[in-house]
Amino acid sequence: MLPARQAMLIAYSTGILWLQRNPMSLVFTAISPFSLLFVLFVVSGGQYVHLAVAGSLVMALVGYGLALGQDISFYKTEYKIQDIFVASPVSPLTYMMGLALSELLFGLPALTVLAVLVVYFGGSLLTIPLLISSILLLWGSMSAMGFFISSHMLHMRNATQVISFVNVILAVLPPVFYSVTTLPDSLRYLSYAVPTTHASIMFQATMGLPVPADWSLGFGFAVQVAYLVGFVALAKTKAIWRET
Numbered sequence: 577m578l579p580a581r582q583a584m585l586i587a588y589s590t591g592i593l594w595l596q597r598n599p600m601s602l603v604f605t606a607i608s609p610f611s612l613l614f615v616l617f618v619v620s621g622g623q624y625v626h627l628a629v630a631g632s633l634v635m636a637l638v639g640y641g642l643a644l645g646q647d648i649s650f651y652k653t654e655y656k657i658q659d660i661f662v663a664s665p666v667s668p669l670t671y672m673m674g675l676a677l678s679e680l681l682f683g684l685p686a687l688t689v690l691a692v693l694v695v696y697f698g699g700s701l702l703t704i705p706l707l708i709s710s711i712l713l714l715w716g717s718m719s720a721m722g723f724f725i726s727s728h729m730l731h732m733r734n735a736t737q738v739i740s741f742v743n744v745i746l747a748v749l750p751p752v753f754y755s756v757t758t759l760p761d762s763l764r765y766l767s768y769a770v771p772t773t774h775a776s777i778m779f780q781a782t783m784g785l786p787v788p789a790d791w792s793l794g795f796g797f798a799v800q801v802a803y804l805v806g807f808v809a810l811a812k813t814k815a816i817w818r819e820t
Contacts, residue, residue: 579670586666586674590647591681605643606686609636616753624754626697630779631753633690634772637711638747640683641718642739644675645726649735652726668723668817669808676719687711698784706793710778713800717771718746720807727815752776757788764788768795771803 595601609632616628652658661671680687694707722739729735750770751759756777759767767773774796781787 579667579673582666582670583674583677586661586671587677587681590675591678594678595681601682602685605640605682606636606689608639609633609686609690612753626780626783626785627753627755629690629693629697630776630783631747633687633694633711633779634714634752634776635747636683636686636690637714637775638718638743638772640679640687641676641715642722642725642743643682644672644679644719645722645729645739646732646735647675647679648672648723648726649729649732653730653732662818668815669812672719672723672811676715676723679719680715694779694782698782703782706778707782709797710775710782710800713797713804714771714775717800717804717807720804720811724807724810724815727811727817746770746772750776755780756791764790768799771800774799 612635613628613632616631617625620628648658658671691707691711695701695704721742725738725742726735729738750767750773751764752772753776756764756767756773768791774791777787777791778793778796781793
């Protein structure tokens with residue numbers, strides 16, 4: 577239970593204490609997914625509201641997960657806080673989990689509203705386990721990815737630029753805000769290699785939208801689990817935790 581307690585203490589010190597002093601942070605972190613949701617809703621006249629909600633939820637999860645990398649880079653290069661944890665009996669994965677929970681606290685109100693919208697626009701209580709499991713898988717893999725990337729960044733500016741680029745690659749270019757069936761076959765199969773594609777399709781399926789004939793729920797879960805396991809393994813074995 578010690579690693580779990582350590583992670584909760586890290587989340588408390590970097591998340592709850594900050595929110596107590598800066599509650600408006602909850603509003604600022606929700607601007608991006610809700611702003612794009614608003615634009616798509618207005619432009620389409622509500623026609624593509626299901627795709628917009630699914631895409632906004634994916635964008636929020638990618639953003640909150642990868643933001644972990646920016647925080648870690650800031651703590652490591654500016655505040656030198658990571659040196660304290662390196663010298664303590666805290667493992668890299670515990671440190672990562674604590675900051676990931678901290679980011680989840682920042683995004684919890686926005687994620688809750690978006691998840692409720694998914695259920696409201698065609699979902700049912702029976703689909704809630706599918707919705708929650710998809711959210712946790714994507715959040716976990718994005719957090720591990722952010723931790724791994726940031727550990728190799730030597731400057732805060734580099735971390736911000738790289739993570740912003742990865743955010744676009746994962747949350748904008750793939751079929752997240754639009755249907756995967758609009759892509760030609762070659763690009764569709766390529767998009768299946770991206771975890772956000774499967775997360776968006778799962779959210780669409782939760783709202784009752786049809787899924788592609790060449791896609792299955794098991795396939796979507798398998799890809800997301802593979803990304804989660806892969807990036808957690810990279811974070812554990814290849815992330816630069818201790819400066820030499």
